[in-house]
Amino acid sequence: MVEQVGIAVLGCGYWGVNYVRVFNEIPETRVVVACDQRPERVREIAQRYPGVAVTTDVAEALATPGVDAVVVCTEATSHHRVARECLRAGKHVLVEKPIATTGEDAGDLIAAAAARKLTLMVGHTFLYNAGVQRVKEYIDRRELGRIYYLYARRTNLGPIRRDVNALWDLAPHDISIFNYFMGTAPLWVSAVGSRALRNGREDVGFIVLGYPDNVLGQIHVSWADPHKVREVVVVGSDKRIVFNDLQTMEQVRVFEKGVAPLMQNGEGYSGDQLVVRDGDIISPSIQPREPLKTLASHFADCVIHGRRPLTDGDAGRDVVRVLEAVDKSMAMRGTPVELVSTEESLYVYPAESASHPLR
Template structure:
């Protein structure tokens, strides 16, 4: 996906195209004392691919109001202004930081700009919603998480799938015991493109599935191994396969690719009682739960005169039950994420997709990158 190539300014006053028309409210540091009847003042950095989606969802919320947008591309800013002339338009971050009506800032820019932008916003006393991944390294992610915690600020990282009704159903089926103990997670996230100029396919697509795993599993993986190849560009991996080993013999595989003829977004989660498939390309039955599995028979069920293969077959029972497709709500995940962000800013609660979750994802990504460079050797997480 194309993103805004916005870097933090080094000096000088912010260039402003249009000033916000909204009246100032409480200072950024007083957001949790702001009356709940007052919409949360939002600034958005980046008006490329994802920024307008954030703007749309914040503007659709009765509890938030976009006061300003920052982007260095005048054409993109003009498009935002045409959609809503009340939004202040700026070409530098200072335009948002100088506006006291802006209490929280959403960052939708390339990964290599995340750390500096988010750090400056947090240092200004404002809450942050930032596109995934949170940063380009474990060290940067740890710094941002610590800074938000020290200053008592909300930090939500845009792992949108954690708010997807189908993923919520997946967690429900796992937590209530419907699936039994988890055995295996297998995800495929492939398409033709979109090639990213600043990151490889691992950092672009795998965060979705790694964030889901981090939410589903009570413990982090023990190790990760990754293999991949570059078929286009300057050594940037366009196809990658990850294997993650967890405590308790649970294993996960993640396949990501920019070189597939069709778009596939699927997850298989197998448990000791049931198995499920989540196919995001399906319109009606995104989640299917299968009453299927295997069970080891008692040793007495084998025949003494049978062959080794016969004995093996007799020791394993295959359960072939019914398939059930539970109802999945049609709520937009990003709208739910925005609502969670606003609620947590007001209450001080921790969002579902929080800094610690994002840090866990970056930790796996960095270790997977190490494994990739070592030809797939397992790396401890």
């Protein structure tokens, strides 16, 4: 147990620089060293943060005195190799999404962290967003009635990655959100993709996820759409909730409208007779927080107090398994792929958690 966590940030690209900033701003942590293979990025970090040591060598960063934990913010295909090296060095690890590019590699990291009693956390940042948390509260209180389906859109013109396709780059956000809302991973996956930009990998994709109780989730991602969208919608029998990450004033909107089959004497449904509910549209007040800073504080709290992260290795592995099934389904032109769901392999998000970062 430590009072202040010393952080090493590996990978100082666009997102890695943000990690350097937030871990420098919260009182529970201090950034000891930043590492990037590009000398120009190292020089930029040194100029912006003169109190932070810099290096282009991972081994040197891990050997820097005072480093307790590491943020792995390298390319996705290197996450397993780099994170495992950090765990072997006895460091707690926060790895950006996806935790790895195969379920087997994700399991290897989980086992390595458990063997050394180290914290392993995945950077599924949207689960630390106050708007997403508010939607989750509505779901946990069962205010939506029966959930019918969910859908998400995540589109923009790029940025185009060199190491993974658009589905591996963008869909982890929405898969993790859907799993969190539903409290479990999907039972099956169907997906199709297109290489519209002809750059050797899918830049457009459509994913359908089948959850228990016949709940469907649909995700559309694209690097080729000039209209930027960051939206998640949950449709229930009593209410419909919209989370729009690009809307600062009304990030969450609750439509108190719904439809459900008519019950007969409280014993069963009466065929095709429906009850339509029509009400107000509400925009609940949400206290603004920077999700990445909330995530960083939660990571520090888990390291200091030995708590289980909300987005731990098991949650990260479930997302990777979905993405593996996405690849298999795309190769078969959308044929559904079943996921193995056992107590050992299927992570279940708790509806209430003592270690929850926003409760």
